[in-house]
Amino acid sequence: MADHDVALTVNGEPRRGRAEARTTLADFLRDELGLTGTHLACEHGVCGSCTVLFDGDAVRACLLFAVQAAGHEVVTIEGIAPAPGGPDRGALDPGAPDRGALGPVQQAFMECHGLQCGFCTPGFVVSVSAFLDECSDPTDAQILDGLSGNLCRCTGYQGIVAAVRRAVELRSGALPAAEPSESRP
Amino acid sequence: MSTPVAGRFVGQSVLRREDPRLLTGRGTYVDDITVAGLVHAAFVRSHVAAGRITHLDIAAARALDGVVAVITAADLNAGAGSLQPTIQLHDPSNAPLRALADGDVRFVGEPVAVVIARSRAIAEDGCDLVALDIDPSAAVVDPEAALAPGAPLVHRERDSNLAQEMPVLLPQYDEAKARAAHVVRATFRQHRQTPSPMETRGIVAIANPASGELHCHLSTQNPHEARLVLARATGTPEHLVRVTARDVGGGFGQKFMLQRDEIVIALAAKHLGRAVKWIEDRRENLIASTHARTDVTTVELALDADGHMLGAFVDELEDAGAFPVGAAGGAASAVGAFFPGAYRIPALSWIARAAWTNTCPRGAYRGPWMMETVCREQMVDVAARAIGLDPLELRRRNVIATTELPYTTPMGMTYEAITPAETLEQAAAAIGHDAFRTEQQRAFVAEGRLLGVGYSLYVEPCAMGSMDPLGTESATVRVQPSGTVLVSLGSGSHGQGLETTMAQVVAEELGIDVDQVVVVQGDTDVAPYGRGTGGSGSAIIGANACRAASAVVRDRTCEIAAHLMEAAPGDLEVVDGEVRVKGTPTRSVAWTEVARVAYHDTARLAAGARRGLEATESYTAPPVTFANACHAVTVEVDARTGITTILRYVVSEDCGRMINPMIVDGQIAGGVAQGIGGALYEHVVYDGDGNPLTTTFMDYLLPTASEIPAIEIHHIETPANNPGGHKGVGEGGAIGSPAAVFNAVADALALVGAEVRDQPLGPRQILAALTAAGH
Ligand code: FES
Numbered sequence: 001m002a003d004h005d006v007a008l009t010v011n012g013e014p015r016r017g018r019a020e021a022r023t024t025l026a027d028f029l030r031d032e033l034g035l036t037g038t039h040l041a042c043e044h045g046v047c048g049s050c051t052v053l054f055d056g057d058a059v060r061a062c063l064l065f066a067v068q069a070a071g072h073e074v075v076t077i078e079g080i081a082p083a084p085g086g087p088d089r090g091a092l093d094p095g096a097p098d099r100g101a102l103g104p105v106q107q108a109f110m111e112c113h114g115l116q117c118g119f120c121t122p123g124f125v126v127s128v129s130a131f132l133d134e135c136s137d138p139t140d141a142q143i144l145d146g147l148s149g150n151l152c153r154c155t156g157y158q159g160i161v162a163a164v165r166r167a168v169e170l171r172s173g174a175l176p177a178a179e180p181s182e183s184r185p
Numbered sequence: 186m187s188t189p190v191a192g193r194f195v196g197q198s199v200l201r202r203e204d205p206r207l208l209t210g211r212g213t214y215v216d217d218i219t220v221a222g223l224v225h226a227a228f229v230r231s232h233v234a235a236g237r238i239t240h241l242d243i244a245a246a247r248a249l250d251g252v253v254a255v256i257t258a259a260d261l262n263a264g265a266g267s268l269q270p271t272i273q274l275h276d277p278s279n280a281p282l283r284a285l286a287d288g289d290v291r292f293v294g295e296p297v298a299v300v301i302a303r304s305r306a307i308a309e310d311g312c313d314l315v316a317l318d319i320d321p322s323a324a325v326v327d328p329e330a331a332l333a334p335g336a337p338l339v340h341r342e343r344d345s346n347l348a349q350e351m352p353v354l355l356p357q358y359d360e361a362k363a364r365a366a367h368v369v370r371a372t373f374r375q376h377r378q379t380p381s382p383m384e385t386r387g388i389v390a391i392a393n394p395a396s397g398e399l400h401c402h403l404s405t406q407n408p409h410e411a412r413l414v415l416a417r418a419t420g421t422p423e424h425l426v427r428v429t430a431r432d433v434g435g436g437f438g439q440k441f442m443l444q445r446d447e448i449v450i451a452l453a454a455k456h457l458g459r460a461v462k463w464i465e466d467r468r469e470n471l472i473a474s475t476h477a478r479t480d481v482t483t484v485e486l487a488l489d490a491d492g493h494m495l496g497a498f499v500d501e502l503e504d505a506g507a508f509p510v511g512a513a514g515g516a517a518s519a520v521g522a523f524f525p526g527a528y529r530i531p532a533l534s535w536i537a538r539a540a541w542t543n544t545c546p547r548g549a550y551r552g553p554w555m556m557e558t559v560c561r562e563q564m565v566d567v568a569a570r571a572i573g574l575d576p577l578e579l580r581r582r583n584v585i586a587t588t589e590l591p592y593t594t595p596m597g598m599t600y601e602a603i604t605p606a607e608t609l610e611q612a613a614a615a616i617g618h619d620a621f622r623t624e625q626q627r628a629f630v631a632e633g634r635l636l637g638v639g640y641s642l643y644v645e646p647c648a649m650g651s652m653d654p655l656g657t658e659s660a661t662v663r664v665q666p667s668g669t670v671l672v673s674l675g676s677g678s679h680g681q682g683l684e685t686t687m688a689q690v691v692a693e694e695l696g697i698d699v700d701q702v703v704v705v706q707g708d709t710d711v712a713p714y715g716r717g718t719g720g721s722g723s724a725i726i727g728a729n730a731c732r733a734a735s736a737v738v739r740d741r742t743c744e745i746a747a748h749l750m751e752a753a754p755g756d757l758e759v760v761d762g763e764v765r766v767k768g769t770p771t772r773s774v775a776w777t778e779v780a781r782v783a784y785h786d787t788a789r790l791a792a793g794a795r796r797g798l799e800a801t802e803s804y805t806a807p808p809v810t811f812a813n814a815c816h817a818v819t820v821e822v823d824a825r826t827g828i829t830t831i832l833r834y835v836v837s838e839d840c841g842r843m844i845n846p847m848i849v850d851g852q853i854a855g856g857v858a859q860g861i862g863g864a865l866y867e868h869v870v871y872d873g874d875g876n877p878l879t880t881t882f883m884d885y886l887l888p889t890a891s892e893i894p895a896i897e898i899h900h901i902e903t904p905a906n907n908p909g910g911h912k913g914v915g916e917g918g919a920i921g922s923p924a925a926v927f928n929a930v931a932d933a934l935a936l937v938g939a940e941v942r943d944q945p946l947g948p949r950q951i952l953a954a955l956t957a958a959g960h
């Protein structure tokens with residue numbers, strides 16, 4: 001099968017790779033560009049694990065072909081966290097030792113135990129980031145609605161819902177409740 | 186009952202150290218592993234439930250550009266050793282398992298051939314080119330039909346479909362029944378479900394023909410068990426097999442025992458002498474990994490005139506599927522033996538059976554024998570309605586009180602340190618039982634609305650210490666020259682946060698900061714032999730193994746420090762990274778200095794003292810440790826649409842001394858959500874010919890955030906009889922929740938005299954029940 005040359009912007013950097021016409025964007029990101037943070041849990045558009053930002057919108061990378069992304073701007077979970085020395089997407093504590101810097105949504109997931117096995121987590125973090133960009137002060141009903149396109153099998157969603165509420169606080173400038181690895185009440 | 190005091194780390198909601206890598210896409214799951222020369226596998230699977238393979242032609246697939254090999258039973262089966270898990274190596278009830286289907290097929294999804302190619306896409310193209318013809322024969326899809334006379338045989342090597350039968354029929358029950366005022370009998374059917382971890386199964390098997398090594402990266406809960414199975418199956422000496430698992434995307438029991446698909450890939454890698462990757466897709470996971478639940482249970486409950494339970498009879502039949510993973514009947518016998526749960530039921534008889542069917546293998550799923558709670562708790566409500574008592578009142582009359590402990594069940598199991606009556610009252614108070622009953626009547630009379638409340642009370646056996654090799658864990662605690670501590674464990678954390686909780690335990694025991702401790706697990710070359718992660722055992726077995734090894738290291742640290750300070754070791758303690766004389770904190774030596782001396786300044790050690798500072802210790806759990814909980818839920822059933830809405834969900838539980846309350850609550854919430862999903866939405870469906878109809882997440886419905894209510898969790902902390910005082914907590918949420926939801930819906934439907942027995946409780950089933958009741 002003939003390969004296509006795909007040039008696009010990923011996490012702020014120009015990237016280029018080869019893809020068959022049938023290769024999904026998710027497989028291209030994982031296999032060709034080595035960005036394995038984008039996970040595949042169903043490959044049929046239901047679970048949201050593969051969510052990435054496509055020109056700013058949350059999309060399912062298992063439902064797009066890589067060739068459709070040519071010329072577009074994609075942000076994966078690896079680009080949600082502020083890269084060391086890279087563009088700051090709202091890091092709270094860029095100097096946090098050993099932990100890498102977390103963005104507000106990531107910090108909120110950690111504080112609220114919004115993840116267990118972590119497999120669904122990149123999809124949730126990307127989806128919630130996009131959701132809060134659109135709706136910065138959501139009601140509880142809006143939060144549930146905003147989360148309902150992503151499946152998590154571990155958490156029973158309790159920590160995830162709490163994390164969205166906490167992320168709203170963090171994005172509006174509240175200080176972190178706790179440093180990583182410290183106890184909380 | 187004393188409530189344990191939280192330690193500096195144990196008992197604290199320490200944030201998880203796993204999280205930063207998982208939140209930034211820097212985790213390492215099996216599909217993230219790649220190695221030079223890697224090739225990719227896809228399975229050709231049976232498309233019929235039962236039949237004879239009449240034609241299998243792989244020539245066109247083999248000729249496809251990019252295909253490396255096409256492997257069938259003829260290539261692999263004869264050279265394969267045992268495929269069975271260690272615990273049932275010699276179990277006479279094992280199904281005749283084979284690597285690849287040979288001559289016939291026994292369920293839809295059974296692997297027939299493997300295509301190995303340069304990419305997964307080409308491997309799938311190759312699968313399409315394999316010509317497979319099967320002459321179908323009659324399939325048995327239902328366990329009751331499987332046991333009917335003349336039923337077609339699932340395994341032609343066996344003379345019936347009865348995989349296991351265990352009757353325990355005692356005269357005491359017949360005597361109890363003879364003097365009972367009420368004998369209530371009902372049959373409960375639990376529908377087929379599947380664990381559905383978000384990460385499917387997967388393996389990267391790297392065979393090195395030059396060194397003889399076989400290194401498998403796996404998505405597994407149990408690395409050492411996987412190594413043993415792979416060693417036996419591939420004929421590789423155990424020490425040349427290495428299994429690693431860094432991050433595992435959920436398991437819930439499905440990844441506890443290694444299954445044939447991964448074994449086949451390892452065999453293929455050895456056969457080819459190269460590295461082969463297989464990542465299961467969701468369709469495969471839904472039809473061919475493991476299914477669970479699927480029980481038919483008849484319960485007879487004998488009560489006196491006041492509603493005191495005199496005895497019970499349980500007839501449990503489990504559907505084992507074609508090739509059960511784990512012992513056939515393993516769940517069924519536990520359903521009988523554990524049936525009394527939290528109640529004083531002095532006489533018990535039971536019969537447990539398991540039947541093979543032409544369906545996906547049955548496997549463990551979070552509380553594999555939870556049918557004992559599902560059927561018992563529904564039975565309590567059925568009996569309460571039959572004799573005119575509030576189900577809460579019937580529970581109150583029969584629940585075992587703390588004052589009765591230790592209490593021995595008719596099966597000879599002794600409860601101590603449990604609190605079922607307390608959790609029942611705590612849950613009833615939290616849900617506001619009396620006020621809810623008033624509101625339920627008002628809403629029904631005034632508005633015709635159907636509200637209901639349901640309870641589920643259970644005592645959960647955890648961490649079976651007598652079940653070799655599942656009852657023992659080992660831990661190595663190694664202080665490094667810098668003073669930092671590396672803990673290695675044979676566990677297979679897959680969401681439980683063991684890298685965090687086990688570090689809390691070690692830091693607490695050693696008296697150093699938790700950030701000084703790192704926990705490495707999921708690597709058989711690094712960790713001592715261990716039991717893996719499952720069976721609600723990590724807190725009890727893993728944490729106490731960590732404690733035992735830490736105690737040895739702490740004592741040796743004190744010996745070294747005592748020599749340095751010219752003090753007696755028994756007078757020393759380690760606090761905040763300082764080894765100091767008790768009562769004279771100014772006389773101290775830094776933990777890091779002791780570590781340095783132990784390795785790099787050994788002339789200062791006592792004559793003959795061992796260099797270095799580490800210990801490996803193991804811990805074997807008591808035969809069984811019991812945790813307990815009560816779930817209470819209120820629902821509204823919409824009589825027009827048949828849709829059930831959960832109004833409130835309360836859990837009161839006692840898992841003993843908690844290591845990390847945040848993680849405990851997370852385990853409970855996750856289990857509850859799975860149980861709610863199972864009760865209301867999730868259903869693996871086969872048609873009458875054994876064709877699976879639920880092959881995507883559009884058909885197999887996992888609950889989303891919108892379906893799961895806020896879960897209120899209350900704790901009672903009664904220390905168990907082990908060094909840490911812990912009990913298990915991983916499975917309980919999923920054990921308690923389905924019956925609570927079933928009972929709440931039944932309570933609502935009882936307002937109009939409707940009864941629902943068909944599950945899950947979807948709109949179709951509820952509307953049918955309402956129609957049958959003339960509503
Ligand atoms: S993997 Fe894309 S939605 Fe599930």
Ligand code: FES
Pocket residue numbers: 114115116117118119120121151152153154155383434435680
């Ligand atoms: S954390 Fe495991 S699936 Fe969400």
